[in-house]
Amino acid sequence: MSEHAATEHEQLLEEAKLAADQTYSPYSQFPVGAALLTENGRVIRGVNVENISYGLTNCAERSALFSAISQGFAPRSFKAIAVYAPKVPLISPCGACRQVLLELMAPDAVIICQGSDALATKVWTLKELLPGAFDSF
Ligand code: THU
Helix, strand or coil, X not given: CCHHHHHHHHHHHHHHHHHHHHCECCCCCCCCEEEEEECCCCEEEEECECCCCHHHCECHHHHXXXXXXXXXXXXCCEEEEEEECCCCCCCCCXXXXXXXXXXXXXXXXXXXXXXXCHHHCEEEEHHHHCCCCCCCC
């Protein structure tokens, strides 16, 4: 990985950490913050938002993506997303989010994941997260 990419990933993780302070997660007590990087260098944050009807919960990754689309950013124009969850050593996106990430992120996007153990930080591609995916594009 280039030095530039590593710095970009660090900065995006910092944004995801700031987002993790804003979650609405009273049921799971499991805060997750996400930060999405657009092709023009803008950052859009997302958090997990829970509900007393548990199944209505929205993960941080989907919150960030849906917020970006709502603000007019083009689908598939997002080059990276950082995800931060302090309650586990390493966070890994759920299956539902993987399918949504595949459809809305740029095809060569990276998913940067970090938990409480910074040394365990992972950078995944969409193909690695969802091999053999259902993808109509
Ligand atoms: N969650 C996320 O926001 N992102 C993930 O990658 C995994 C799980 C949320 C959903 C729920 O609010 C809480 O974490 C516990 O599952």
